[in-house]
Amino acid sequence: xxxxxxxxxxxxxxxxxxxxxxxxxxxxxxxxxxxxxxxxxxxxxxxxxxxxxxxxxxxxxxxxxxxxxxxxxxxxxxxxxxxxxxxxxxxxxxxxxxxxxxxxxxxxxxxxxxxxxxxxxxxxxxxxxxxxxxxxxxxxxxxxxxxxxxxxxxxxxxxxxxxxxxxxxxxxxxxxxxxxxxxxxxxxxxxxxxxxxxxxxxxxxxxxxxxxxxxxxxxxxxxxxxxxxxxxxxxxxxxxxxxxxxxxxxxxxxxxxxxxxxxxxxxxxxxxxxxxxxxxxxxxxxxxxxxxxxxxxxxxxxxxxxx
Numbered sequence: 373x374x375x376x377x378x379x380x381x382x383x384x385x386x387x388x389x390x391x392x393x394x395x396x397x398x399x400x401x402x403x404x405x406x407x408x409x410x411x412x413x414x415x416x417x418x419x420x421x422x423x424x425x426x427x428x429x430x431x432x433x434x435x436x437x438x439x440x441x442x443x444x445x446x447x448x449x450x451x452x453x454x455x456x457x458x459x460x461x462x463x464x465x466x467x468x469x470x471x472x473x474x475x476x477x478x479x480x481x482x483x484x485x486x487x488x489x490x491x492x493x494x495x496x497x498x499x500x501x502x503x504x505x506x507x508x509x510x511x512x513x514x515x516x517x518x519x520x521x522x523x524x525x526x527x528x529x530x531x532x533x534x535x536x537x538x539x540x541x542x543x544x545x546x547x548x549x550x551x552x553x554x555x556x557x558x559x560x561x562x563x564x565x566x567x568x569x570x571x572x573x574x575x576x577x578x579x580x581x582x583x584x585x586x587x588x589x590x591x592x593x594x595x596x597x598x599x600x601x602x603x604x605x606x607x608x609x610x611x612x613x614x615x616x617x618x619x620x621x622x623x624x625x626x627x628x629x630x631x632x633x634x635x636x637x638x639x640x641x642x643x644x645x646x647x648x649x650x651x652x653x654x655x656x657x658x659x660x661x662x663x664x665x666x667x668x669x670x671x672x673x674x675x676x677x678x679x
Contacts, residue, residue, distance in 0.1 A: 376633055377427040377505065380414040381523050382512030383488055383538070384432040384447075384457065385466035386439045387411030387658060389618050395474050410446040411468055411658045413512035413536050416619050420626035420648065422450040423665030426633065429453035431502075433491045439465035450662065456497050463487040466514075476614035476653075483539070488514040493522040507633045508532040510625070513542040520545055524552040534629055535584075536621070537562040551583025555638070557625050559590050573597065573604075586638050588628065590621055590649075598642055605639050610650025619658025624649040631672060644672050 392404040410419075418428040430452055434440035436459045443465065447454045469482040496519065509527050511520055513536065520535075527533045534555045537543035543562040550556070556579055560572040567575035567582075576587040576599045586600040596607040610620075627648030631641030648668060651660045660668075 376507050377429070378418070378421050378508045378510060378629060378633070379429050379431060379502065379506050380418040380421075380510045380512075381431045381515065382414035382510075382536070383412030383466060383485070383514035384410070384415035384430055384434055384443050385412035385468045385483075385485070386442060387618060388467070388469040389656075390469065390471045391476075392472070392474060396471060396479055407656060409657050409659075410443050411619065412443075412466060413514065413538060413622050413625075414510065415443060415447060416622035416658050417510050417536075417626045417629070418452045419447065419450045419659045420623055420665060421630060422452050423660065423662040424626070424630045424648075424669040425666065426507075426630060427451075427453070429456060431456040431497065433458045433460050433463070433487050433495065435459070435463050435465040435487060436461040437465055439467070456502070458491075458495055460487060460490065463490055470618050472617070476617055478617050481539075485514060489516060491515050491519055493519050495519075496522060496526075499526055504528070506531045508534055508629055510534045510536070510629065512536040513538040513545045515545070517545040517548060521548055524549040527552065532629075532632065534625065536625055537566055540565040547582075550579055553584045555586045555588060555628070555632070556584040557588045557590070557621065557628075559621065563587070563589060573599075588624070588642065590624055596624070596642060596646060598639065600638055602639065605642075607639075607642055607646055610646055610653055614653045617653065620649045620652045622658065623652035623660065627668075630669070634672070644668075 389407045390404045392402045396402045418430045421428040467484045471480045532554045535553045537558040540561040543566040563575040567578040569575040589597040595609045624645040628641045628645035631644040
């Protein structure tokens with residue numbers, strides 16, 4: 373793949389976002405607008421990285437169906453390498469539905485992800501087939517624990533390994549590989565489930581003690597808390613009107629990886645990640661348009677985010 377290329381292992385789905393006209397009420401019908409887009413952590417991160425200017429590839433499973441075709445087209449439109457997007461005729465493509473409040477916050481997420489649960493280590497491309505020269509590997513906990521462990525085992529020593537814990541239910545799948553993880557992204561609910569500690573900050577510290585080099589804790593309006601060799605640092609949350617929270621965490625991850633791969637220290641890379649997340653929050657789609665991402669990348673290269 374060459375330098376400054378990132379491989380993304382994990383979820384590639386079709387997302388449905390439901391935006392009610394008023395805060396939803398349970399037990400009754402709620403008038404709403406529905407949006408549909410391609411999503412999933414691996415797909416969102418790879419498309420964002422490609423828009424920022426890094427070569428990216430997706431290693432994921434989708435069904436042999438119309439939704440899988442849609443994912444493949446969306447990735448190809450950003451020039452993401454889809455040669456390792458596996459199509460499984462026995463499974464339907466993953467679907468995620470997000471129900472939002474009237475101000476754009478997530479009320480409930482519903483996930484049909486059996487296709488990812490079936491991604492055993494046997495489905496991984498061979499080490500020769502995947503190639504060398506990767507700057508970073510990104511994996512997400514949509515994949516089974518044994519598959520995540522095999523990916524972590526294969527990750528080259530000179531490649532940054534980034535992990536996303538995805539959800540409270542799936543976060544514990546990462547526990548066995550924390551000693552291999554360079555950067556862990558996990559929100560309050562996920563980090564407490566991962567480390568079995570109901571205090572998110574203590575759980576993040578425990579994750580570092582378990583081997584994760586840096587832990588990034590997005591905390592909504594409380595900002596982003598980062599634990600690393602430099603200690604703890606808190607970053608202000610993105611500002612501006614929120615159109616949708618869907619994809620914001622993936623954008624934070626992608627922007628941080630982009631900055632870090634370009635040579636920024638982690639705190640400065642996080643600053644850029646927050647900017648990318650802010651752009652995503654103001655967008656109804658989970659991935660910002662490519663021209664807007666290119667403008668953000670140019671601002672970083674011009675030094676508007678200090679290294």
